[in-house]
Amino acid sequence: MRTKSCRDPTDPENSQDPSRMSENVPLPRVAALIVAAGRGIRAGGEVPKQYRKLAGQAILRRTAARFLSHARVDDVLVVIHADDVALYQAAVAGQDRLLPFVTGGATRQESVRRGLEALAERGITHVLIHDAVRPFASPALIDRVIDALSEADAVLAASPVTDTLKRADAAGIVGDTVPREDLYAAETPQAFRLATILEAHRRAADAREPFTDDAGIAEWAGIPVQIVLGERSNIKLTLPEDIEMADTRLRMEESLRVGETRVGTGYDVHSFTEGSGVWLGGIEIPHDRKLSGHSDADVALHALTDAVLGAIADGDIGDHFPPSDPQWRGASSDRFLAFAVERVRARGGAIVNLDLAIIAEEPRIGPHRDAMRARIAEIAGIGPNRVGVKATTNEKMGFVGRGEGIAAIATATIRLPFTEEDA
Ligand SMILES: Nc1ccn([C@@H]2O[C@H](COP(=O)(O)OP(=O)(O)OP(=O)(O)O)[C@@H](O)[C@H]2O)c(=O)n1
Numbered sequence: 001m002r003t004k005s006c007r008d009p010t011d012p013e014n015s016q017d018p019s020r021m022s023e024n025v026p027l028p029r030v031a032a033l034i035v036a037a038g039r040g041i042r043a044g045g046e047v048p049k050q051y052r053k054l055a056g057q058a059i060l061r062r063t064a065a066r067f068l069s070h071a072r073v074d075d076v077l078v079v080i081h082a083d084d085v086a087l088y089q090a091a092v093a094g095q096d097r098l099l100p101f102v103t104g105g106a107t108r109q110e111s112v113r114r115g116l117e118a119l120a121e122r123g124i125t126h127v128l129i130h131d132a133v134r135p136f137a138s139p140a141l142i143d144r145v146i147d148a149l150s151e152a153d154a155v156l157a158a159s160p161v162t163d164t165l166k167r168a169d170a171a172g173i174v175g176d177t178v179p180r181e182d183l184y185a186a187e188t189p190q191a192f193r194l195a196t197i198l199e200a201h202r203r204a205a206d207a208r209e210p211f212t213d214d215a216g217i218a219e220w221a222g223i224p225v226q227i228v229l230g231e232r233s234n235i236k237l238t239l240p241e242d243i244e245m246a247d248t249r250l251r252m253e254e255s256l257r258v259g260e261t262r263v264g265t266g267y268d269v270h271s272f273t274e275g276s277g278v279w280l281g282g283i284e285i286p287h288d289r290k291l292s293g294h295s296d297a298d299v300a301l302h303a304l305t306d307a308v309l310g311a312i313a314d315g316d317i318g319d320h321f322p323p324s325d326p327q328w329r330g331a332s333s334d335r336f337l338a339f340a341v342e343r344v345r346a347r348g349g350a351i352v353n354l355d356l357a358i359i360a361e362e363p364r365i366g367p368h369r370d371a372m373r374a375r376i377a378e379i380a381g382i383g384p385n386r387v388g389v390k391a392t393t394n395e396k397m398g399f400v401g402r403g404e405g406i407a408a409i410a411t412a413t414i415r416l417p418f419t420e421e422d423a
């Protein structure tokens with residue numbers, strides 16, 4: 001425990017009160033308590049969400065790093081599920097300053113209480129309780145919460161509610177609009193004087209009172225809770241789409257910070273044959289002929305797939321999906337593009353934009369352009385404003401001009417982390 005030095009005994013002010021001279025006054029010792037013992041049922045997936053990776057790094061590792069690197073946080077303790085020891089050790093490998101983990105309970109509340117009990121044995125004076133699945137808490141937010149601890153025993157990071165709130169019945173019929181003035185969405189970290197919140201937690205456990213957050217326990221115990229402004233980006237990753245969004249955001253941020261830009265091009269052509277309906281850019285366009293090919297012959301997605309593979313110098317569509325292989329007969333081409341995008345992601349990269357030019361006399365592309373952009377964006381996991389689709393005729397020249405087929409040219413721009421192998 002760090003201590004303040006004893007007052008100078010020659011100081012006349014101190015000589016008035018000898019008891020003040022000998023004591024060592026403990027300085028606040030701040031710990032972060034990260035709860036990671038949940039099962040992540042709502043997020044689904046093969047492993048609990050805190051062990052899933054965002055841009056190549058486990059969510060828990062990212063969250064722990066926020067506190068381990070903060071100058072005003074002395075210790076970091078993680079509470080885990082007893083079944084997750086191997087997952088935990090893999091996730092935090094090398095984060096050596098972490099205190100030995102503690103195992104949690106059936107509820108978040110119980111997990112927090114067990115963590116608090118462990119910290120109380122280590123001379124901690126103040127604790128920041130934080131969800132493992134909030135990996136975006138900024139250093140400034142952590143500072144705000146710690147600053148507020150000098151005036152309050154209980155501090156809550158929270159953001160004013162900005163949406164209009166509706167109360168509805170089980171059938172989804174709105175009953176009324178709830179005034180949002182004075183309403184805040186609670187986040188973590190939530191910070192406390194350790195002895196105060198531990199005592200409140202013990203009382204709540206004895207009384208079998210359930211709470212979804214620790215500020216709620218403080219309120220119940222009659223402890224005034226001070227709000228400090230939270231951060232809208234400090235999202236709790238709860239649903240699959242939260243994790244997807246966070247992954248995209250981090251990939252983009254990290255590849256922009258360290259990495260290089262790559263560009264790839266792709267070209268493909270397919271001829272018309274008897275049939276109806278043309279698959280183009282991942283959607284089916286009504287037409288009195290269809291494109292001939294081994295798969296669904298989506299010439300646009302094939303060109304895009306080659307462009308993405310080209311940007312990472314990873315062969316071409318035929319290398320990965322040989323036309324000689326019967327399993328690709330009639331295959332939907334969205335899987336080819338999704339595969340190429342996954343190859344980029346596996347290397348820690350991100351798609352910056354995709355651009356496509358379709359050369360066709362018929363069918364008319366214009367009316368379908370936005371649907372095509374939306375579908376390509378969906379397959380590539382990027383926003384539609386990062387997908388360009390253009391179309392032109394070939395002015396009646398050549399095989400496209402004679403209406404014998406459709407050609408497509410694509411460009412992909414990606415960001416890729418720089419590696420020694422690429423030097
Ligand atoms: N018994 C529990 C339940 C939750 N948590 C932790 O509390 C945080 C916030 O909880 P939540 O998002 O509800 O996580 P889960 O309980 O894992 O999710 P779900 O309710 O979907 O199962 C998470 O970091 C989670 O690991 C915990 O430590 N112990």
Ligand SMILES: C[C@](O)(CO)[C@H](O)COP(=O)(O)O
Nearest residue numbers: 108131186187188212213236
């Ligand atoms: C603590 C918390 O993150 C505050 O928003 C939240 O209440 C915990 O998650 P849950 O989904 O309510 O269990």
